[in-house]
Structures are given as structure tokens and as C-alpha cells.
Amino acid sequence: MTPERGACAVDLRTGRVGEVMDQLGRFVQLRPLRGGVEWDCPRDQLREATAAERLRADLAEVNRRTRLFR
Numbered sequence: 001m002t003p004e005r006g007a008c009a010v011d012l013r014t015g016r017v018g019e020v021m022d023q024l025g026r027f028v029q030l031r032p033l034r035g036g037v038e039w040d041c042p043r044d045q046l047r048e049a050t051a052a053e054r055l056r057a058d059l060a061e062v063n064r065r066t067r068l069f070r
Helices: 051-068
Strands: 008-011 017-024 027-031 039-042 046-048
Touching: 008 027, 008 039, 008 051, 017 039, 017 051
Parallel strands: none
Antiparallel strands: 008 017, 008 046, 017 027, 027 039
């Protein structure tokens, strides 16, 4: 997969959903949907995220942040 910057993709190694930030050689840099630390994923280990996967990842991050501020 050769994703465009800003696209949502799934890292097939971990199942994490991230926003495509950049491409460096055979790697794509992904960032959690609501911000956070970027990680590198081989381009051949990516696929486009479904709408349900994007929503699930976004909701999980909102829930995580809510727990931090209790």
C-alpha cells in the first residue's frame, strides 16, 4: 500500500490505526489519530483503515484520555 499523507491506515503487525504522516524509504510513519508518538511501519504491512476501525481507534483514545483526568 502506498498511502497518502493524512490517510488512516492499519499496522497489520499490531492492529493499531494511525494517520499517515510521512514516508521514508520502505517505511511509513503513522501517528495515533488524536496525536501522540509516531511509529514506523513497513509499507507492505499496511492497509487502509475501515470507517469502523477509525471510529474504534478514535473512541479508544477519547476513553483513555478521560481516564487520565479523573
